[in-house]
Amino acid sequence: MAVNAAIDKDCPVCHCEMVLPTAIPACGHKFCFLCLKGVSMAHLGGCPICRGPIDEKIFKKPKQNLNLKMDMPDSPAPSTSNSAEKEVKEEPVDEDVKPDVNALNAALNTASTKMYWLYHGRNRGWWRFDPRVEKDIEEAYNHRTPITEVTICGQAYVIDIAKMTQYPKNNKGAARDVKRVDSNEFDTLDVKGLAGVFAASGGAGSSST
Numbered sequence: 001m002a003v004n005a006a007i008d009k010d011c012p013v014c015h016c017e018m019v020l021p022t023a024i025p026a027c028g029h030k031f032c033f034l035c036l037k038g039v040s041m042a043h044l045g046g047c048p049i050c051r052g053p054i055d056e057k058i059f060k061k062p063k064q065n066l067n068l069k070m071d072m073p074d075s076p077a078p079s080t081s082n083s084a085e086k087e088v089k090e091e092p093v094d095e096d097v098k099p100d101v102n103a104l105n106a107a108l109n110t111a112s113t114k115m116y117w118l119y120h121g122r123n124r125g126w127w128r129f130d131p132r133v134e135k136d137i138e139e140a141y142n143h144r145t146p147i148t149e150v151t152i153c154g155q156a157y158v159i160d161i162a163k164m165t166q167y168p169k170n171n172k173g174a175a176r177d178v179k180r181v182d183s184n185e186f187d188t189l190d191v192k193g194l195a196g197v198f199a200a201s202g203g204a205g206s207s208s209t
């Protein structure tokens with residue numbers, strides 16, 4: 001009943017602040033781009049709020065005025081009632097592994113330098129992962145996990161950190177290269193967009209052609 005100021009910014013699917021807010025043209029309800037794409041791909045019957053139709057055209061060459069180096073948006077505190085259904089992260093506690101000095105150093109280095117994770121485009125160029133997915137990959141990297149899994153649009157993807165490739169869990173043949181870069185290297189690459197959404201030209205990297 002009470003007006004919740006955060007509600008406008010939060011995605012009704014993931015209950016976090018929206019990443020790449022995308023409105024359904026017919027009803028205007030807004031979601032994260034990837035959450036909406038996931039709903040559409042799962043054919044769950046239209047808009048998650050009103051069941052109105054989702055025009056698939058919004059997923060074809062989507063373009064937004066976006067900051068390619070955007071930070072991760074805020075997530076609600078874990079204690080809010082809304083987050084009851086959210087993922088429960090279980091830390092493996094039963095492993096008796098000594099901390100490795102190199103891993104610690106790597107973690108310390110990355111704490112001071114923001115690193116970006118990119119995946120190769122179908123033809124050329126690079127895409128940045130959704131910042132939330134990127135954070136999970138970076139954590140796995142810092143823990144020296146050779147292979148990790150992420151969920152994008154409701155699909156499981158395998159990130160092979162040892163080989164620096166990613167592929168849909170059910171299609172290893174569709175592997176693409178991934179890259180971990182700092183801000184300087186980021187600027188030297190042809191980064192088309194974020195999580196499948198093209199950056200509108202004249203955006204963040206306006207000095208590149």
Ligand SMILES: [Zn+2]
Nearest residue numbers: 011014032035
């Ligand atoms: Zn969302």
Ligand SMILES: [Zn+2]
Nearest residue numbers: 027029047050
């Ligand atoms: Zn709707």
